[in-house]
Amino acid sequence: MIGIHDSKKERYFTVQTVAERLSCTDVFVYTLIREGKLKAIKIGCRALRISESSCDAFIMSRTVNPADYFAAEEVKPARPKYASTAPEDPIEPARPKWMSK
Numbered sequence: 741m742i743g744i745h746d747s748k749k750e751r752y753f754t755v756q757t758v759a760e761r762l763s764c765t766d767v768f769v770y771t772l773i774r775e776g777k778l779k780a781i782k783i784g785c786r787a788l789r790i791s792e793s794s795c796d797a798f799i800m801s802r803t804v805n806p807a808d809y810f811a812a813e814e815v816k817p818a819r820p821k822y823a824s825t826a827p828e829d830p831i832e833p834a835r836p837k838w839m840s841k
Contacts, residue, residue, distance in 0.1 A: 752781070752789035761795065772798070 753761070758778070759769045769790075772778040779794040 751792040753792065753795060755788055755790070758790050758795055762799075
């Protein structure tokens with residue numbers, strides 16, 4: 741029979757440790773927890789801990805394939821800077837009245 745003590749012991753990190761591991765701010769780690777992207781447990785009235793497996797799972801879910809990341813994007817046709825609603829009605833620049841004399 742496998743007991744609780746036979747399984748691998750889970751390590752838990754503070755918010756600050758996870759922030760250092762991800763090279764980000766504590767606020768960003770709190771945001772990830774709030775959005776459910778990182779799972780945390782609450783110990784005490786304010787302290788949070790993030791499991792190592794949750795942190796690793798987050799990192800793995802965000803890992804990108806360099807070939808996909810640096811692939812050339814599809815070139816979109818250029819839009820005219822000032823598109824007119826009626827094609828036959830060109831847009832004329834605004835001019836003061838004294839210029840039309």
